[in-house]
Structures are given as C-alpha cells and as structure tokens.
Amino acid sequence: MGDRFDLPKGLTAADEGRHAPPAGATGIFGDTLWVSMVDPEANVFGVLHWHLTNQGFGRHECYFVIDGVQQSYALRAPLDPEPDAGPWTDGTLTYEVVDPFEHIRITMDGPRYGFELDFTARFAAFDYHDSVRGDPLAVAFPFHAGHYEQAMNCTGTFEIRGGPAKGERREINCWSHRDHTWSDRFAEEPEWQLGDGNLPGHFWPSIQLPDRHINVFGFYFQAEMGAANEEASIGGFESTEKGSRPILNAAAEILDTPEDNVRDAQAFRYEITLPDGEIIHVRSTRKHGQIKLWLRGENELENRMDCYEAFVDWEVEETGETGTGVAEYSVFPPLPQWLV
Secondary structure, three states, rough: OOOOOOOOOOOHHHHHOOOOOOOOOOOOEEEEEEEEEEOOOOEEEEEEEEEEEEEEEEEEEEEEOOOOOOEEEEEEOOOOOOOOOEEEEOOOOEEEEOOOEEEEEEEEOOOOOEEEEEEOOOOOEEEEEHHHHHHHHHHHOOOOOOEEEEEEEEEEEEOOOOOOOOEEEEEEEEEEEEEEEOOOOOOOOOOOOOOOOOOOEEEEEEEEEEOOOEEEEEEOOOOOOOOOOOOOEEEEEEOOOOOOEEEEEEEEEEOOHHHHOHHOOOOEEEEEEEEOOEEEOOOOEEEEEEEEOOOOOOOOOEEOOEEEEEEEEEOOOOOOOOEEEEEEEEEEEEEEOOOO
16 A cells, blocks of 8 residues: 555555445445546546445446536446455446555446546545544434545546547546445435425535645535534545645535526535634536436335535635535435336
8 A cells, every 4th residue: 555645543455445334234235435537628527436235236337427418327236245345347337446545446438438547646535533523424324334535636538439529538637536435325214205395405515626625514404604503513624735634614505596496506605614723615616517326225216315416616715726626415305206
C-alpha cells in the first residue's frame, strides 16, 4: 500500500474489500461503492456504483451524461456470498483495487461506450466514524457498520460508441470523489403502502476545489440555512494536503425547483462550518445534468429510495473559489414505488 497519506486509525487496507455482516444482522447485507467522474472539458459526467451483497448477487451500475444525453447501464450478476478483495465484475463493468486507498481502476467494455479510468488519491481518506457527532448514517440502518470517503483524481480514456459522437475517444482528466459503505441497507421491509409526496431527505455534496475538497452529509429537515442545529446528524470533512478533518456543522437549501418539483432541483446552496470554525457558503452555479440511482433490496421491481445525483459547478461565496462536483439529494417517498 502506498504511504503518501496516512489512514484514519479506524481503517485498514482490508476495508477496501467486502465485509462480513455484524453479529445479529439478518437478511441482505453488503458493501456499496460510489465513484464520481465530473469532467466539463470532456463534457462527460458520471457516477459508478456497486452493491455487493451477501445474498449471492451484486449490482453493477454506471450512469453517464454525455454531451447532455443520459446513457446508463446496470446488471445484477452472481457473486460469491463470502467477503473478498475483488476485482468485482459482471463481465462488462469492472472495479479493481490496485493499491488500497491510493489507486482504483474501473473499466467498461459496453455497446454504447467504453472506458479505462484510473482513480488515484488526491487527499487522505476520511472515516465517517470521525464525524463531529459520529457516523450519521448509523441512524438510518440497524446494522450500519462502516463508511469512508476520499477525494480522488481521475484520468483515462472514454470511448463513445453510439450517437452523434460515435467513434470519439475523449481524454479524461478531472477531480473525483468516492465512498465505500458496509451496511444492512434495505434489509427491513418497507411499509405496506406508501403515500404521495415530495419531501427532501438527505443532502450530500462533494465539493471539489483547487486546493481542498469538502464533503457534507445532513438531513434537510434538521438543518435550515441560518439556523444550524447543534444536535443534527451531520457528517463530512474538509481535505487538503495536510489531511482530512471533520466539519463542525452544515445546513442546506434547494434554490430552484421548476413548478415546485424538488425532484428536478436546479440549484443548491450550503452553509458549512469548517474545522477551524470558519463559516462558508457554497452555491452551485451550473447544473450539467442529473441521474437517479438504482436502489433496491432483493426485489428488483420495488424502488426503495429516490436518490438523485446532480452534476454541478460550485462557487464559494466568501472566497470566490470555483470547482466541480456532485450534489446528491434524496426525496421521499420513492415514486414510483413499483416499476410495473
């Protein structure tokens, strides 16, 4: 393992692999992997996602917006229930840990596009157990066991194999963000019948800036702008060359919702208290596109969560810093619940 950055004390190289469920956990348990690729110069924006379960299957997914057009891929494929260190593949999309916490390689050979992307550590990883009030994800799932995040660099080639730009090979060189969670997410059965609604759930931006990387997790109903709740479930960090430290507080708002449709939010703003107590405000200045993740328990036809990923440009209001990233947010209840 490389030694450019120190690991948080709660993590080891083995945490790059799959994890066994904690004692007492029943039903579906698994590792989820999330990696972004946001490259305005190439006009390609994407999220790559895996759900590697202990139930004999894994879900392999990638979602891209290419020249403004969404092109997504997902497949449920057999997977040994026992934990392993990878690589993980469905034969088309592959995730490989080359050097723990230093280098990840993701490749795809699909009919509409293909790519070879290397993700290398930009800054040190952050263990969400070290968040200011502990891991906020633990409030959502009974056997949530771990979660870490890391700022990355992404380089490689992306080949477009369909559409108006068919045959083009674009060089990718951008900032990235990744996370890894092991949890019993979606193990519990949902309510028999869900109501209608458009209630914002959590917010989770990755804010990629020239000299630092900021991540925030919170819930809209707990964190209103200008009145940060000191008891809210808050997670996240600021990373620089000096290391990664927990933010102290955060609040969020959705600025632009066409026809009051929060599911198609156009702009986002956050109030973030940094580790040294400084308060900044980060606003999205452009939205390049948006996708929704494929989130399921064991039933492929039941939508368990509406979680949106908006690809955006950022600006820090106080300093003028600009960057790129993803504004993730959820809306409840999931609509539609049933896909048939």
